[in-house]
Amino acid sequence: MERPGPSEAPVTGAETSGPDPQLAVTMGFTGFGKKARTFDLEAMFEQTRRTAVERSRKTLEAREKEEEMNREKELRRQNEDIEPTSSGSNVVRDCSKSSSSDTSSSGSEESSDSSDDELIGPPLPPTMAEEPVDRMEQAIGRLPPPLHEEEEDGDDDDDGGDSEEEENPVQKIPDSHEITLKHGTKTVSALGLDPSGARLVTGGYDYDVKFWDFAGMDASFKAFRSLQPCECHQIKSLQYSNTGDMILVVSGSSQAKVIDRDGFEVMECIKGDQYIVDMANTKGHTAMLHTGSWHPKIKGEFMTCSNDATVRTWEVENPKKQKSVFKPRTMQGKKVIPTTCTYSRDGNLIAAACQNGSIQIWDRNLTVHPKFHYKQAHDPGTDTSCVAFSYDGTVLASRGGDDTLKLWDIRQFNKPLFSASGLPTMFPMTDCCFSPDDKLIVTGTSVQRGCGSGKLVFFERRTFQRVYEIDITDASVVRCLWHPKLNQIMVGTGNGLAKVYYDPNKSQRGAKLCVVKTQRKAKQAETLTQDYIITPHALPMFREPRQRSTRKQLEKDRLDPLKSHKPEPPVAGPGRGGRVGTHGGTLSSYIVKNIALDKTDDSNPREAILRHAKAAEDNPYWVSPAYSKTQPKAMFAQVESDDEEAKNEPEWKKRKI
Numbered sequence: 001m002e003r004p005g006p007s008e009a010p011v012t013g014a015e016t017s018g019p020d021p022q023l024a025v026t027m028g029f030t031g032f033g034k035k036a037r038t039f040d041l042e043a044m045f046e047q048t049r050r051t052a053v054e055r056s057r058k059t060l061e062a063r064e065k066e067e068e069m070n071r072e073k074e075l076r077r078q079n080e081d082i083e084p085t086s087s088g089s090n091v092v093r094d095c096s097k098s099s100s101s102d103t104s105s106s107g108s109e110e111s112s113d114s115s116d117d118e119l120i121g122p123p124l125p126p127t128m129a130e131e132p133v134d135r136m137e138q139a140i141g142r143l144p145p146p147l148h149e150e151e152e153d154g155d156d157d158d159d160g161g162d163s164e165e166e167e168n169p170v171q172k173i174p175d176s177h178e179i180t181l182k183h184g185t186k187t188v189s190a191l192g193l194d195p196s197g198a199r200l201v202t203g204g205y206d207y208d209v210k211f212w213d214f215a216g217m218d219a220s221f222k223a224f225r226s227l228q229p230c231e232c233h234q235i236k237s238l239q240y241s242n243t244g245d246m247i248l249v250v251s252g253s254s255q256a257k258v259i260d261r262d263g264f265e266v267m268e269c270i271k272g273d274q275y276i277v278d279m280a281n282t283k284g285h286t287a288m289l290h291t292g293s294w295h296p297k298i299k300g301e302f303m304t305c306s307n308d309a310t311v312r313t314w315e316v317e318n319p320k321k322q323k324s325v326f327k328p329r330t331m332q333g334k335k336v337i338p339t340t341c342t343y344s345r346d347g348n349l350i351a352a353a354c355q356n357g358s359i360q361i362w363d364r365n366l367t368v369h370p371k372f373h374y375k376q377a378h379d380p381g382t383d384t385s386c387v388a389f390s391y392d393g394t395v396l397a398s399r400g401g402d403d404t405l406k407l408w409d410i411r412q413f414n415k416p417l418f419s420a421s422g423l424p425t426m427f428p429m430t431d432c433c434f435s436p437d438d439k440l441i442v443t444g445t446s447v448q449r450g451c452g453s454g455k456l457v458f459f460e461r462r463t464f465q466r467v468y469e470i471d472i473t474d475a476s477v478v479r480c481l482w483h484p485k486l487n488q489i490m491v492g493t494g495n496g497l498a499k500v501y502y503d504p505n506k507s508q509r510g511a512k513l514c515v516v517k518t519q520r521k522a523k524q525a526e527t528l529t530q531d532y533i534i535t536p537h538a539l540p541m542f543r544e545p546r547q548r549s550t551r552k553q554l555e556k557d558r559l560d561p562l563k564s565h566k567p568e569p570p571v572a573g574p575g576r577g578g579r580v581g582t583h584g585g586t587l588s589s590y591i592v593k594n595i596a597l598d599k600t601d602d603s604n605p606r607e608a609i610l611r612h613a614k615a616a617e618d619n620p621y622w623v624s625p626a627y628s629k630t631q632p633k634a635m636f637a638q639v640e641s642d643d644e645e646a647k648n649e650p651e652w653k654k655r656k657i
Contacts, residue, residue: 199211236252291305
């Protein structure tokens, strides 16, 4: 029903059951009383669905037509290419053959109309012939190649294997260039590099943790931040999380810490109750820590091992209690202290090496019994300093305190695959690592002071031959780290140095960024800034806000007139700006100079004053004339003699006498 137009007369209430006009006039607008319009949502949805289906069908039909036209064009083009390349006998034909071929073609067309099963005409081109095969492969998978093709592929693979064998993995070691980062004077016992390779963090026996930024560092190779997160405890392990926003700090204390990229504390693990016998019933470690590691997949989860004979997993969100507890045991069921621990590459396994020489591997979700246990992996009583999984997750390398490096297959964890000896170590955190391509294993050696140089030794994983060595420095090599993205090797030594080895052609970013930058001169504004005083226990009203950026602080200090005030230098010459020169030609400068040179010092100030007393009395020029007109005349009382006083005494005094 259409509404009446503005020129049409409105329908009265007697004619239809519309709104009452009197009521509309009374309420003041004509739309009052009309029934609200209703919508059928299901019908609308159904209509929309049909429209979408119709549009999709049309789009598919248009696409199929376009593909069919393209196929026909391709077929015609291939037929045109085939005809010129046919033999001369097929090209030159007599009239009888041509006429017979015409009749046969016409007959074939008639037969094609009656039967669609027979294929008449030239052979199908390769694209048309392979099309049904492709559809079949999509449905049931790719068909196996013929036998001769398999043999050819096998030969190709063998050739590729030979080429890979001919390629020496030693050539991939980036050791052509090096830079040296000065951490301090004591042993660098911890190294950590973030996943992107932008920042390096070092820790040592001097309790310091230093941050190095390759992108912001110049040729001076200076750390942009240094702090002591664990006060007077030696730093034993530093590791960035898999996201790169947090750093796990493990020290000689019983409480591990997590700090952010700028060095500010995020969480600190709780300390357990050391008087409880069962360590599973405490909330944290009760003895010195050895090392720690982040979970490679789960954000915020890490684990630590301690002298309380436990391996504990933690969550950053819950620092008040550990997540789970693993208790290494000997074959007799006695406690044994784990010296190092790590996660597998997929995070499902936890491996720990113990002081009795055993290596124990647990399933991360089963804390009771170890999944693998080899009791004599290294000599008992020696501290196994490192266990590391390969990138493929099937091989485990262990660096023992018995001067050996061993390789294990976790699928057959009954004997070592290879073993190398003659690798002296004197530090409980000497580690080993795999190369990014999993073909080499790297570890460091220790030396006595003044008895040679520490070396970085490379072993080939397949044969476990000692294929390469690098002389680092005249001290022990404690830490080594081979970053897979940068393809650079970081080494921590026993004399406080952190060295970075790289190759300009094989390495990426990292040390290459800071080497090309010239050393900057110290800005004058940098000397004006005041040191930041850290008062962690002060009240909030007296606590200074922590400095986020040095550049912003410099700009703020430059605007402060007190902090940015430069002392005025001495005036050279005749003087300027209202200041008198020290050596000038004017009378005032001469007087000032003579006054400054007059250094007479009277030992007795009273004598110096009385020296001029007689001259002032004879010639009262300075003081007395000034008050001659305003000073009142002195009126002194007359002093009587003794005889006159006796005469004037009263009678009662005389009688008394």
